[in-house]
Structures are given as C-alpha cells and as structure tokens.
Amino acid sequence: MECQISIRCFSKIMMHSLKYPYYTINGVLLAEKRTSKDKSSFYYVVDCIPLFHMAHGLTPCMEIALLQVASYCKENNLIIAGYYQANKDYYDSTPDFFASKIGEKIWENNNDAIVLMVNSFGINFSKDFDDPNEINETLHVYQFIEGKWKHKSNGSIEKPEAALDVIRDLVVKKQVHLKLNDFDNHLDDITCDWRNNAINQEIKSLEA
Amino acid sequence: MPTEISQSETDPSSSSSSLRQQRQHQPAGRRIGFDEAREILQKWREENARCPEKVRDLWIHCLSKCKSLGDERWLIVEQVAMAGMDLHDTSLIKECLSILESKFPKSSRVRRLKVMANVEMRERYEEALKTYDAMIKKDEANSILYKRKIAILIAQKRTPEIIKELSEYLKKFMNDTEAWLELCDVYIQDQAYSKAAFCMEELIITNPHNHLYHQRFAEIQYTIGTTESLELARSYFAQAVKLNPSNLRALYGLQLTAYTLSNQPRTVSQKKKENAKISAWATTQITKLYQESNEKSLPVVESMMANLQL
Numbered sequence: 001m002e003c004q005i006s007i008r009c010f011s012k013i014m015m016h017s018l019k020y021p022y023y024t025i026n027g028v029l030l031a032e033k034r035t036s037k038d039k040s041s042f043y044y045v046v047d048c049i050p051l052f053h054m055a056h057g058l059t060p061c062m063e064i065a066l067l068q069v070a071s072y073c074k075e076n077n078l079i080i081a082g083y084y085q086a087n088k089d090y091y092d093s094t095p096d097f098f099a100s101k102i103g104e105k106i107w108e109n110n111n112d113a114i115v116l117m118v119n120s121f122g123i124n125f126s127k128d129f130d131d132p133n134e135i136n137e138t139l140h141v142y143q144f145i146e147g148k149w150k151h152k153s154n155g156s157i158e159k160p161e162a163a164l165d166v167i168r169d170l171v172v173k174k175q176v177h178l179k180l181n182d183f184d185n186h187l188d189d190i191t192c193d194w195r196n197n198a199i200n201q202e203i204k205s206l207e208a
Numbered sequence: 209m210p211t212e213i214s215q216s217e218t219d220p221s222s223s224s225s226s227l228r229q230q231r232q233h234q235p236a237g238r239r240i241g242f243d244e245a246r247e248i249l250q251k252w253r254e255e256n257a258r259c260p261e262k263v264r265d266l267w268i269h270c271l272s273k274c275k276s277l278g279d280e281r282w283l284i285v286e287q288v289a290m291a292g293m294d295l296h297d298t299s300l301i302k303e304c305l306s307i308l309e310s311k312f313p314k315s316s317r318v319r320r321l322k323v324m325a326n327v328e329m330r331e332r333y334e335e336a337l338k339t340y341d342a343m344i345k346k347d348e349a350n351s352i353l354y355k356r357k358i359a360i361l362i363a364q365k366r367t368p369e370i371i372k373e374l375s376e377y378l379k380k381f382m383n384d385t386e387a388w389l390e391l392c393d394v395y396i397q398d399q400a401y402s403k404a405a406f407c408m409e410e411l412i413i414t415n416p417h418n419h420l421y422h423q424r425f426a427e428i429q430y431t432i433g434t435t436e437s438l439e440l441a442r443s444y445f446a447q448a449v450k451l452n453p454s455n456l457r458a459l460y461g462l463q464l465t466a467y468t469l470s471n472q473p474r475t476v477s478q479k480k481k482e483n484a485k486i487s488a489w490a491t492t493q494i495t496k497l498y499q500e501s502n503e504k505s506l507p508v509v510e511s512m513m514a515n516l517q518l
Contacts, residue, residue, distance in 0.1 A: 022258070022294075057396040058427040060441075064460045064512075071511040089365065097399065175261065187457045190501040 001112040002042040003031070003081065003141065005155050007163045008203050009048045012196065014125075014138070014167055015177035016050040017086035017118050023053040024088045026099070027182065028069055028106070029116065031081035043081045043112065044158075049194055050182035057098050065183045066105075072195075080106055086118035093119040093140055095149050107144045115142040115149050125167045132160040166206050176202060245270035246277070249284055256386075260291035264300060267291075282311060289321055293329060301325045316343060320352065333360050351381050358390075370394055385411060392424075401432045419451035423458045430465055435472055441465045442486070449490075454497060463490035 009029065016025050027050040031043040049072075051065050066080075073080055083106055085099045095103065095115055103115040117140045129135065139155025157163050170176040180199060181192040240248075245266045252259065267288045271277070277284065289304035291297075305325060308318045320343070327336040337360055344353050354377050361370045374391045381387065392407035408425040415421065426444035429437040442465045448458035469475070470483035491513055498509055 055396075055424070055427065057399070058424075058431050059433075060427050060430045060461045060464055061457060063464060067512045068509065075511070089363075092365075096397075178261070187460075190456060190497055 002036075002040070003029075003045055003114055003156065004042060005045045005116075005139065005157045006047070007158055007166055007207055008200060009045045010135075010139070010155070010157050010163050011166045011170065011203055012048050012050060012180065012199065013084055013086075013116070013118060015171060015180045015199070016048075016053075016182060017120065018171060019177045019180055020053040021120075022088055024056040024085065024096075025050070025053045025182070026056070026083065026085040026102070027051045028066070028080055029082040029084060029114070030069075030073060030076075030078040032078060043079070045081055046078060047200070048084060050180060050196075051194075052184050053182060054184050061183070061187065062102065080110060081112070082106060082114040082116060084116040084118065086120060090120050093117045093121065094151075095142060100149050103142070103144065103149055111144075113144070115144075116140070116155065117142060125164070125172055129164065132164050135160050135164055162207060166203055169206060170199075170202060240266065240270055242270055242274060246280065246284075249287060250280075253283065253287055258294065260294035263288055263291035264295060264297065267300075282308065286317075286321065289325070293325055296329070316347060316350075319343070320356065324356070328356075328360065328363075331363075333364060336360055351377075351384065354380075355387070362394075367394065367398055371398075383414070385414065392428075396428070401428050404428050405432075417451060419448040419455050419458065422448035422451065423455060423461065426458070426461055426465070430461065435469070435475075438465055438469050438472075442469060442483075446486075449493075453493070456494070456497060459490050459494050459497070463487050463494065466490065 013027070016027060019025075027048050029045045030047045030049065031045045033041055034044045035041050049065075049069050051069075052061065055061065070080065072078075083099065083103045085095065087093060087096065095117055099115060099117070103113065106113045119138050119140050136154040136157055139157070140151055141153050141155055142149040143152045144150075176199060181194050181196055183194050185192040186194050249263065249266060249271075251257075252263070267284070271284060274281075285304045285307050289301055289308070292300035292304060305318070305322060308315075308321065312318050320340075323336055323339050327339065337357055340353050340357050344350065347353065354373075358370060358373050358377065361373060371391070371394060374387060374394065378384065378387055378391065388407050388411050392404045392411075395401070395404035395407065405425060405428045408421055408428060411418070411421045412425060422444045426441040426448065429441035429444065442462065445458050445462040445465055448455055449462055452458070466483040466487035470480045470487060472480075494509070495513075
C-alpha cells in the first residue's frame with residue numbers, strides 16, 4: 001500500500017537518527033488508513049514511536065516495547081504500519097538481519113506494513129535544496145515481496161518544503177532533537193516519555 | 209568517520225549516564241560559567257561520553273579564550289578535537305591540532321590524533337593501518353593504538369578480522385571491559401549469541417556486582433530462546449533486579465521471561481505456577497516504579513500487563 005509520511009513522523013525519525021548518529025536506531029510507524037481522490041486507500045503515517053539506540057539485535061526490550069505500542073495504538077485508533085531504522089554505518093542504508101526480522105514480525109500482523117530505512121548519506125539540512133522534494137531521498141521504502149524486503153521507492157513526505165522548515169528550526173537552530181525520548185531513554189529513566197508530546201506540540205505549532 | 213571504539217557506545221553501564229548528562233543540558237539562553245563548563249567537560253572525559261555538539265558549544269562559548277586552565281587545557285583541546293572529528297568540523301579540528309602541535313611537537317598522542325583527522329577521516333584506511341603498525345612497534349603497550357586499528361576494521365565491516373584482532377587484543381589487555389563489550393556486540397550483530405554470552409560471563413566474573421552485566425547476559429539468553437536458556441535468562445534477570453531493584457529493563461525482562469516459561473508446553477504444573485508467581489511479582493514491582501514516578505504512561509503499561517495476564 002502507498003504511504004504518505006506526515007511532517008511529524010518525518011521530523012521525529014530525523015531527530016532520532018541525528019540524536020544518535022553513531023548508533024543503529026529504530027522505531028515503529030503509526031498510521032491511519034485514508035482514501036485518496038481516486039478511491040484507492042493509502043496509509044497516512046501520522047506519527048512514529050522512537051524505540052532503541054542500544055542493544056541492537058536483542059529481543060526482550062523490543063518485545064516489551066511492541067506490546068506497549070500496540071496498546072497505545074488500540075487506544076488511539078492507529079495502526080502499526082511499519083518499522084524504521086537508521087544504521088550506524090553512514091554509507092549503509094539497507095535493512096540488516098534484525099530490521100528484516102522485526103519488519104517480518106510486524107508484517108505478519110499487517111500485510112501492508114513497510115520498512116523505512118534512513119539514508120544518512122547526504123543528509124545535510126543546513127545546505128540549500130534546489131528542490132524540497134530532495135528530502136524524500138532521505139527515506140527508502142521497502143516492501144515485503146515474496147519473502148524478501150525490496151527497495152520500492154523513496155519516501156513520500158507530506159509538504160516537503162514545510163517539513164524542511166521544521167527541521168531547520170527545531171534541529172539546526174534549536175537542537176530540539178537532543179531532547180527526543182526513545183524507549184531506551186524511558187527504560188533508563190522512567191520519566192522520559194516516548195510519546196514526546198512536547199515535541200509533537202512544537203512541530204504542530206510550526207506546521208500551522 | 210572514525211569509529212571510536214574506546215567510546216561508551218556499547219557500554220551498558222553508560223546507559224544511565226547518558227541521561228544524567230541530558231538533564232544537565234542547559235536550557236537555551238542560560239549562560240554557563242567557566243568553572244561549570246570545565247567540570248562538565250571533565251565529567252564527560254571520565255565517562256567517555258560522546259556529545260560532540262555540546263562539547264563544541266562549551267569550547268566556543270566558554271573555554272577557547274580562557275588562559276587560566278593550566279595543564280587541563282591540553283586535555284580539553286584533545287577532547288574538542290575528537291568532537292570536531294565526530295562533527296566533521298574541519299576548521300575546529302585544525303584549530304585544536306595546531307594548538308597541540310605547537311605545545312607537544314614530538315608527542316605520539318598528538319600524532320595519533322593527526323592520523324585520525326588526516327588519514328582515517330579521509331578513509332585512507334590501509335595507510336592509517338600501516339602508520340599505526342609502525343607506531344605500535346615503538347610503543348607496544350599503547351592500547352589505544354591497537355584499538356584504532358580495530359576501529360578501522362569496524363568501519364570497513366571486516367567482521368572476521370574484527371573478531372580475530374579483538375580476541376588477540378583481549379589476550380594482551382584482559383581488563384579492558386569496553387573491548388569485551390565491543391566483542392560481545394560484534395558477536396550479537398553476527399547472531400553468534402553463545403559467543404556473545406561468553407563475553408558477558410567474562411565481565412560478570414571481573415565485576416559480579418554490576419547489575420547491567422547480569423541484565424545483558426539475560427537479554428542474550430532470552431534471545432537464544434530455548435527453554436534452557438530462558439531459565440538462565442530468568443535467574444540472571446532476577447540477579448540484576450536483586451542488585452538494583454529499580455532496573456526497569458531487568459524487571460520487564462524478568463516479567464516477560466517468567467511469563468514465557470509459564471506458557472511453555474510440556475512443563476510440569478508446579479513449574480508453571482512458580483513462573484506465574486514470579487511474573488506477577490515483577491508486574492507489581494514495575495507498577496510501583498511507575499506510581500512512584502507519577503508517570504503518565506501508566507495506562508498503556510497497565511493494558512499491556514492485562515494482555516500478559518495469565
């Protein structure tokens with residue numbers, strides 16, 4: 001299924017990967033199903049939940065996190081629409097063994113789920129973009145086809161120009177990304193909230 | 209980018225320290241005094257913390273013009289140079305290296321920084337390896353030089369060689385906990401879980417009171433997932449909780465492992481009951497921690513617990 005990525009989801013993925021540039025980071029995508037003008041349905045990825053930057057490849061915390069996010073989705077009428085990951089290796093943006101496995105687990109529950117890989121190479125938000133659509137290249141969409149994750153397209157970000165402005169203001173200027181909490185932060189300090197309501201609000205006020 | 213193996217990135221004991229730093233992070237607009245900046249940087253040096261943006265800020269705004277730092281100045285300049293490499297800030301690297309070079313023209317420590325900045329960062333890895341080999345010949349006890357070589361292999365993802373070099377390194381420098389953790393992580397990425405577990409066992413022997421080692425060992429066993437390893441995971445999670453009752457990872461791990469064990473087919477009912485009891489106990493402890501912190505996400509946790517009910 002086609003996916004449109006909201007500004008909130010996009011900026012939080014970028015913040016997560018920029019907060020921990022030398023770790024492999026991951027999280028899940030939360031979406032609602034929408035119908036486009038030509039009557040085909042698509043996922044609008046409303047939000048993402050940043051999960052981990054440590055212990056990549058071990059399962060217990062991941063299982064706990066997915067259970068909690070599943071409950072959260074149920075309460076908020078959202079669907080877990082996929083998984084995102086940024087590798088610690090700057091030049092490598094392909095899904096590793098663990099990304100494929102976790103993606104598959106999510107796919108077992110939702111056959112439309114995608115894996116989104118962050119393409120770190122070339123992310124430089126302080127430069128001038130000739131075309132704001134270039135930021136779509138920072139995300140690679142993988143779909144599960146015949147038992148394998150295959151690179152299908154670049155991400156499709158809602159209002160790329162506005163998204164770019166949000167990143168410039170919150171990341172480049174204010175360094176808000178250093179305050180983003182993932183599930184690892186929550187496990188270290190129970191008061192760190194992985195829903196990141198304060199950041200969601202800041203993004204919202206910039207979007208308007 | 210040079211992969212910095214001597215950093216804390218795989219060190220579970222640094223997990224909470226990274227948060228302590230975060231709370232220390234100054235709200236925008238508040239000016240940080242000179243002494244405070246110095247203390248923060250010193251703390252990060254001791255913890256091997258990696259927060260290059262903030263190091264650069266402190267340097268530019270508080271410390272670069274300061275003349276009264278004494279000998280600490282050189283340590284700080286080295287730290288800022290490393291931050292510069294993390295940020296690919298070439299002018300900052302240049303500034304720091306020229307300060308250090310004019311003070312210590314013959315130092316091998318400064319030379320190593322120069323190789324990192326001028327050779328490794330430009331990805332001329334083979335040349336860097338040769339230079340480090342030559343430097344090791346003159347200074348065989350310098351562990352950092354060996355680590356640089358391993359860091360290059362990591363950057364090149366040459367897994368079999370990383371394992372070989374790290375193992376040999378650990379024969380020479382057996383007490384290097386960071387290196388054991390790095391080797392453990394390399395094995396996990398390679399899905400060689402029993403070898404990863406072995407590394408953690410080594411660390412538990414060197415420091416049996418570190419709850420994070422027990423927790424990590426248990427996480428590896430849980431990932432292996434056989435009944436036998438789940439039972440191991442349960443006892444090591446339990447030990448981690450005993451050593452630190454507020455270790456949330458270990459509590460969740462204990463709850464999950466005991467729950468999984470209580471649902472294993474072909475288990476005698478006595479064992480099932482025992483595990484169900486342990487899982488319920490962990491649930492109570494987790495709930496208590498959330499209540500004490502007034503954490504607003506409690507409903508989410510409760511509904512997850514309900515799904516895990518027996």
